Every structure is written in C-alpha cells, then in structure tokens.
Amino acid sequence: MQQNHSLKDTIAAIATPLGSGGVGIVRLSGSRAKEIAKQLFVSSREAFSDFRPYTMHHGWVHDRNGAKLDECLAVFMPGPGSYSGEDVVEFQSHGGPVVVRTVLEAVLASGARAAGAGEFTYRAFVNGRMDLTQAEAVAEMIAAPTRAGMTLAQAKLSGALGEMIAGLRAKLEHLRAQLCVAVDFPDEEIECLSPEEFLQETQSVGESIAALLKNFHRDRCWREGALTVLAGQVNAGKSSLMNALLGRDRAIVTDIPGTTRDYLEEAVNIDGLPVRLVDTAGIRETEDTVERVGLERSKDMAQKGDLVLLVIDRTREILPDDISLAQDLGPERVLVVLNKSDLFDENGHGESAEAVDAGWFERAGYQCVEISARSGAGVDALCVAIRERIVGRSGEPDAGELVPNLRQSQAMESAVAELEALATDIRAEIPYDLLGVRLETVCDIMGEITGEIASADVLNSIFSDFCIGK
Structure with a gap:
C-alpha cells in the first residue's frame, strides 16, 4: 500500500471478487462518501431524502450525467461505527464484472480515489478500530x-x-x-x-x-499447509500419484524417464488438513545438466518436507538410492508408497513379473501403503495415512488457540x-x-x-x- 496517499481522501474499490456473481459491491470510505453516494443514487421511494444509517435503501445508481447504470441497494455506515472508522457507503449492484466496474468508474469520476491494497484495513488500524494483529x-x-x-x-x-x-x-x-x-x-x-x-x-x-x-x-501446517514431497525412482508413478491425489491431471505422465525435471507444487485438502503436494524429479544417474539440477532440488525439497512419500514401483528392483533416501530421512518422516498393486494378485503374482519384496522397509520400521495410482485403489487409505502421520505430530488446533x-x-x-x-x-x-x-x-x-x-x-x-x- 502506498502510504504517501492522503488519509483525507475518500477512497473506493470493488469489494467482491472479480467475475460473474449474484451481487457485486463497490465500497467507499472517507469524509465525502455520503456526499458522493447522494450524487449517484436515486431511491425507488419518493419520500427518500437522506440515507438512514445502517439501513439498506433500494434504488438505482447513475453516473454523473444522470444515465442509469444499474438497480442497486445502498447502505450508509457513519464513522466511527464502521469497518474503517470513517463514513462508509456500499453500492450492492448485480455482480457482472462490467456492471461493477462501471459503478466504480462513476464513483471515481465523482471525486473518490481508487483505494490501494489493504487501504480500508489500514485506515481501520490508523483510526483505532483494530490493532496490527487484528489487521493481519x-x-x-x-x-x-x-x-x-x-x-x-x-x-x-x-x-x-x-x-x-x-x-x-x-x-x-x-x-x-x-x-x-x-x-x-x-x-x-x-x-x-x-x-x-x-x-x-x-x-x-x-x-x-x-x-x-x-x-x-x-500449528504451522494448519496455516501454511503441510509440505508433502513425492520422491523415488524415475517412472515409479510419482506424477500419476500426484494426479490421483489431486483428482485431475496436473503432472505430465509418460513412460519416458526424466519427464519431471523440476518440482511441481499443488495444494490439496485432506479432510480439513491443507497439504502442499510436491512432485519431484525421479532419482537416477543422468548426464543431463538440467535434470541433475532438478535432482538436487528434489533432494533439498525432501529434506524440508514435513512428510516424504517414497514411491516404490513394485515391478522393479528396489535400488540402493531408495533405501539411502529412506535412511537419511528416517521412519518418522517417510511413508513408503508401494505403487502398481493392480498388476499383481493377492499373492504378489503378475502376468509378467513377481512383485518385488519391500519387506526391508517394514522390518526397518517404515509404514507402507499399497496403492495403484492408475486405478485409484488404495489412494483413500493413503490419504488417511498422510493425515494421521502429519496430525499425529502437530495435533488438531484448539478452538480459540492463539x-x-x-x-x-x-x-x-x-x-x-x-x-x-x-x-x-x-x-x-x-x-x-x-x-x-x-x-x-x-x-x-x-x-x-x-x-x-x-x-x-x-x-x-x-x-x-x-x-x-x-
């Protein structure tokens, strides 16, 4: 926010999100808010003479030349009993972006200044309506x-x-x-x-x-989201798993090794827990300079993660790099995801291969969850395990906790x-x-x-x- 703006100005801005909606709000704050509103508002009641505080008035908003812009509701909230501590007026029109923008332009043409980011709340802070912790x-x-x-x-x-x-x-x-x-x-x-x-x-x-x-x-994870990193060999199914957790195709999935050359981050809500999913470059030896940089970033991200999903392809041999990564992070921060369970029967037999034994991880104290990222089998159980692992360390936030x-x-x-x-x-x-x-x-x-x-x-x-x- 530009603090060189005068606090004596009357400011205005669109207070509802951009896009189409049932209602769009244009808010004014300052000493001239009511004066400007009276210039632009025509009540549907013949007996209307002035704005009654904290009362919705039905009518039409016009531009300075008298041209009707839209049917609206108008409300006047005198200071200091308003959000900003100043006189505040709101025009509530239809929520089309062109309609709301046109109303704002009429307000600005009548003497208001376009508000800066956070300026209404800044004025509330300056006017003693809230302290800085409340503003934040x-x-x-x-x-x-x-x-x-x-x-x-x-x-x-x-x-x-x-x-x-x-x-x-x-x-x-x-x-x-x-x-x-x-x-x-x-x-x-x-x-x-x-x-x-x-x-x-x-x-x-x-x-x-x-x-x-x-x-x-x-409670950091409840505010910022728990950083959950997908790691493992190339083509283990990390990108497919990320798409399965998100419910949409976000990561590129191919049979070509090294498709993910940097990390991708997306947010997902797991039963009220905000989770930041990060799909990283697959572990492998490579001479590709860009891919090597991606691998280094992946390792760094894994070290920062609240939880690492170590994705194992059950059709391929478990490599020392998988075990080394797990040992570096420890069982408390690693959840082993045994992917491609759809290729094997309950005895671990498939048409073209036997399921690789992942018993080392279980014997070493690592929690393992079997899934098929392609079919979705086991993904719900994995979500439960992710939430339990993260919440088990931080606990649920208490109501009223500061x-x-x-x-x-x-x-x-x-x-x-x-x-x-x-x-x-x-x-x-x-x-x-x-x-x-x-x-x-x-x-x-x-x-x-x-x-x-x-x-x-x-x-x-x-x-x-x-x-x-x-």
Whole structure:
C-alpha cells in the first residue's frame, strides 16, 4: 500500500471478487462518501431524502450525467461505527464484472480515489478500530486454506492476541517504572523490587511468549499447509500419484524417464488438513545438466518436507538410492508408497513379473501403503495415512488457540532472546540502569507486534499483501 496517499481522501474499490456473481459491491470510505453516494443514487421511494444509517435503501445508481447504470441497494455506515472508522457507503449492484466496474468508474469520476491494497484495513488500524494483529488476521482469514486455518485466524481477529501481548508489555512497563524509581532515588527509603522478584517477573513473561511460539511451530501446517514431497525412482508413478491425489491431471505422465525435471507444487485438502503436494524429479544417474539440477532440488525439497512419500514401483528392483533416501530421512518422516498393486494378485503374482519384496522397509520400521495410482485403489487409505502421520505430530488446533504468524513469531523470538539475556544480567548483578535498557528493548519489540510502535516499512510490507477492496 502506498502510504504517501492522503488519509483525507475518500477512497473506493470493488469489494467482491472479480467475475460473474449474484451481487457485486463497490465500497467507499472517507469524509465525502455520503456526499458522493447522494450524487449517484436515486431511491425507488419518493419520500427518500437522506440515507438512514445502517439501513439498506433500494434504488438505482447513475453516473454523473444522470444515465442509469444499474438497480442497486445502498447502505450508509457513519464513522466511527464502521469497518474503517470513517463514513462508509456500499453500492450492492448485480455482480457482472462490467456492471461493477462501471459503478466504480462513476464513483471515481465523482471525486473518490481508487483505494490501494489493504487501504480500508489500514485506515481501520490508523483510526483505532483494530490493532496490527487484528489487521493481519483479516488477511489470514481471507487466505485461510481450510476451516482450521480460518478458526485460527478468527481467534486473533477478536483481538485476543493483541490484548495478550499488550498485557505482557504492560507488566514489563511496570517493571521499567520500578527500575526508574530505584535509579532516580537510590538513597531514598522506597520499597523497590528485589533482584529475585525482578527475575521471576521477567521469566514469567518469557514463558508466556514461549508458549505462543510453541503454538506457532506446532500449528504451522494448519496455516501454511503441510509440505508433502513425492520422491523415488524415475517412472515409479510419482506424477500419476500426484494426479490421483489431486483428482485431475496436473503432472505430465509418460513412460519416458526424466519427464519431471523440476518440482511441481499443488495444494490439496485432506479432510480439513491443507497439504502442499510436491512432485519431484525421479532419482537416477543422468548426464543431463538440467535434470541433475532438478535432482538436487528434489533432494533439498525432501529434506524440508514435513512428510516424504517414497514411491516404490513394485515391478522393479528396489535400488540402493531408495533405501539411502529412506535412511537419511528416517521412519518418522517417510511413508513408503508401494505403487502398481493392480498388476499383481493377492499373492504378489503378475502376468509378467513377481512383485518385488519391500519387506526391508517394514522390518526397518517404515509404514507402507499399497496403492495403484492408475486405478485409484488404495489412494483413500493413503490419504488417511498422510493425515494421521502429519496430525499425529502437530495435533488438531484448539478452538480459540492463539497462533502468531511468521512476522509476529520472529518478533517474539527476539523478545525471548532479550529476556534471556536480561535474566543473565540480573544474576550477574548488572546495575539497574543498564537492565532498564534491555527492558526497554523488549517493550519496543512487543509494541511492534501490536503496531503501537511500527515503522512505515513494516506497515507497507503488511498491507501491500492485502487484496484491493479490503
């Protein structure tokens, strides 16, 4: 968002997604919102004289020349009791993209300025309608990949995280005030906080922040999606498996080795769990420079994965590279997928070959699931196994659980590190005036989380990721 725009401007944008729909909304916010709306709106009621707040008014929206554009509903929400804290008007017209765009053009021609990304929410933040954690929660709600992600965002949208951080900061500010008394009046008989009590109070705050950080790491997969990597030999069926999991042809499937030369990533929802599926280049010896680069990327991606699906072709010999990859990652991160089960009967006999014995993996403690990516047999059971493996480590998110985002967690890590250094200084009997400097630093970090202290660069970074119209 461009912060060189004046907050005195009245802004407008389309607030509904692009494309055809039943309703399209054009939103205005600012001191001239109502004035512009009265210029363009003609009520279907003869007795209409002004907008009644928070009431839907039926009529037609016109351009500045009086030409009728569309039948619509109009609503006026006066500040500060609106989303942005300013006067807000919404025109709700038919949802055709041309219709909505035409209404917006009429609004802009009447004196409004096109809103930047996130500018409505930025104004809500500036006007005290929400703190920075709530503003970020708005974007997280919109981008939530599953209902679980939406629930996590809702807890912060209520302001609970901001209130908790503000409360912890207030405790630290109280300690700062006590330190100032001890420094400014060293010879007075004023009851001061003892080093033991000081240490206890700061450690209590540090433990509360650490608990939030634990939530961040535990519930990361519910916010970002669990990174699940498909690995294995060329032509083992990784691309076919990815298509089977997605329910559509996304990866190219051929009998030619090395078709997948880089990794492909797609998102899939497995019973409420967001999963980022990554199809990687097949393992094999190659002189192709591009394919070798793809293989290196595949190995790197496997190391980063929350779960690796090691796809084994039951018709071919298991190679040392398969076993080596499994050993490098360990049974906790590898789920062995025994593909092409449709080619064999229940005894492992096929028309042209015997099923390769994959017993080494089971004996070594690796979970194995038999499937046929081509027919779909066993894919549902594989989805269950994927979800159980990932959720088994993180657990289901609790309703109302406070989970910071990446920016917030990085600030919290800095605060915890500073508090740990402060504890060391307290034990070393460092003078109170120097302890106060560390305490001030922690308070500033906590203020950055809620936006009480935030640079223009931080705000631009946050609100530029918003969609236009929010």
